[in-house]
Amino acid sequence: MDEERNVQPQRGQPVRSRRKKKYKILWDRVIVALVALIAVIVGIVMLISALVGAIKGALKKDDSSSAVKVQAPVVSSQQEVPESVVQPDDGTLFTVVIDAGHGGEDVGSTDFDGVRYEKEDCLRVAKLVEKHLKDMNVKVIMTRSEDVYVTLDDRCKIANESNAVVFVSLHRNYFDEEAQGVEVWVHNEKPETDTALAQNILDGLKGVGITQDRGVNFGYRGNEYVNYQVNRETNMPSCLVELGFMQDEQDNKLFDDNCDAYAKAIADAIYKTVKERELVKNLP
Numbered sequence: 001m002d003e004e005r006n007v008q009p010q011r012g013q014p015v016r017s018r019r020k021k022k023y024k025i026l027w028d029r030v031i032v033a034l035v036a037l038i039a040v041i042v043g044i045v046m047l048i049s050a051l052v053g054a055i056k057g058a059l060k061k062d063d064s065s066s067a068v069k070v071q072a073p074v075v076s077s078q079q080e081v082p083e084s085v086v087q088p089d090d091g092t093l094f095t096v097v098i099d100a101g102h103g104g105e106d107v108g109s110t111d112f113d114g115v116r117y118e119k120e121d122c123l124r125v126a127k128l129v130e131k132h133l134k135d136m137n138v139k140v141i142m143t144r145s146e147d148v149y150v151t152l153d154d155r156c157k158i159a160n161e162s163n164a165v166v167f168v169s170l171h172r173n174y175f176d177e178e179a180q181g182v183e184v185w186v187h188n189e190k191p192e193t194d195t196a197l198a199q200n201i202l203d204g205l206k207g208v209g210i211t212q213d214r215g216v217n218f219g220y221r222g223n224e225y226v227n228y229q230v231n232r233e234t235n236m237p238s239c240l241v242e243l244g245f246m247q248d249e250q251d252n253k254l255f256d257d258n259c260d261a262y263a264k265a266i267a268d269a270i271y272k273t274v275k276e277r278e279l280v281k282n283l284p
């Protein structure tokens with residue numbers, strides 16, 4: 001450094017000193033500018049971190065609210081619906097939605113020969129369940145009463161706009177290999193009332209006669225982390241009943257021989273659940 005200083009004065013002195021002066025002023029300004037810049041940067045960083053914090057907070061809120069949304073059907077499933085909401089004004093005791101699976105272009109499963117359609121079995125038993133519930137002075141809303149295609153969204157919409165206390169979806173099963181028996185599906189969060197409804201239905205069907213009790217199951221076949229849409233998006237206690245396997249002759253025969261008895265058992269189980277769980281109070 002000293003060497004440089006010693007050398008520098010040998011150059012043109014006035015220029016040198018002017019330059020020196022200039023540099024000094026510039027450095028002062030640069031320092032001031034730097035301090036200002038640092039202050040601005042610190043300010044911006046603080047602002048950004050505050051914003052990020054706020055956004056994170058907002059996202060967290062969103063997460064929790066969406067989680068609540070996802071769980072809402074389950075929570076409401078377990079909650080008692082106010083009497084004023086569930087009591088129909090036509091003198092019936094309460095409302096139930098019966099969902100005959102598939103329909104129209106969606107035939108569902110078939111038997112081995114492809115001549116027997118799940119959609120027809122579903123509608124057949126659903127109409128009988130409707131009849132038995134009406135005999136008990138229960139109002140029944142059917143998601144379909146004829147051979148028409150109804151989307152899953154619409155089925156859930158019908159249910160959620162119905163003031164129904166219970167939703168039951170009726171299906172028949174299919175498997176490539178040997179399989180037989182009845183199983184009932186409930187939301188994977190295992191809501192108590194839904195589970196009780198499913199178990200009551202299964203017990204009723206067992207009482208009529210089934211090849212095998214495949215139990216109350218949670219979630220979706222092959223994936224317990226997802227749910228059947230009709231269980232996921234209906235706001236009331238719900239379950240999906242698989243009334244035997246389409247490819248199993250014994251199950252088909254039992255279904256044909258006992259269709260009305262199965263329907264009566266399902267209707268009785270629904271009524272029993274609504275009464276036991278006090279979804280509607282003071283039921284006869």
Ligand SMILES: [Zn+2]
Pocket residue numbers: 101102108109118171172
């Ligand atoms: Zn089905």
